[in-house]
Amino acid sequence: xxxxxxxxxxxxxxxxxxxxxxxxxxxxxxxxxxxxxxxxxxxxxxxxxxxxxxxxxxxxxxxxxxxxxxxxxxxxxxxxxxxxxxxxxxxxxxxxxxxxxxxxxxxxxxxxxxxxxxxxxxxxxxxxxxxxxxxxxxxxxxxxxxxxxxxxxxxxxxxxxxxxxxxxxxxxxxxxxxxxxxxxxxxxxxxx
Numbered sequence: 307x308x309x310x311x312x313x314x315x316x317x318x319x320x321x322x323x324x325x326x327x328x329x330x331x332x333x334x335x336x337x338x339x340x341x342x343x344x345x346x347x348x349x350x351x352x353x354x355x356x357x358x359x360x361x362x363x364x365x366x367x368x369x370x371x372x373x374x375x376x377x378x379x380x381x382x383x384x385x386x387x388x389x390x391x392x393x394x395x396x397x398x399x400x401x402x403x404x405x406x407x408x409x410x411x412x413x414x415x416x417x418x419x420x421x422x423x424x425x426x427x428x429x430x431x432x433x434x435x436x437x438x439x440x441x442x443x444x445x446x447x448x449x450x451x452x453x454x455x456x457x458x459x460x461x462x463x464x465x466x467x468x469x470x471x472x473x474x475x476x477x478x479x480x481x482x483x484x485x486x487x488x489x490x491x492x493x494x495x496x497x498x
Contacts, residue, residue: 308320314417314497315410315496316418318372318383318415321384335405345399356370369386383419385419394430397419402415410493413449416450417489420450420482424486429479433455433474444473454473458471
């Protein structure tokens, strides 16, 4: 299990059952859990969602975190599709309370995770996947500097049962130094 990652007024804490109630509040901030194209549960589904994330962590398949900013839990994110033989990881299952949208929180969250993936784990690549309908997520991933790799058509089911196309992005190790520098500039006004 990875220790907490922190910087730029954001802390990524390893997910625990103690995060259930604060994450229930976070999904209601902007009704994120009600969006059909995100893999975020509503308030009632949060305990089962966290139990599944913890089971995946215990199996060594995922590393889930709670996102803490300004002393409160404002969302969750995780590493998944971990393949240490390459090594490569995906970053996703990310959601933030609407009250922290358009702040430094997502940039700091991704900077911490990308730094851990490339600088600590020595990743060759980091991937991102999102719904073709989630334009906010696509724009955020593109602002990081990730390259759009393609679209997996009719790849998954959404909450309402409709088919989702999955838009895939990646950052490779040779791109990381420039992306790290750009993210650090964007976060330069936030105390590290």
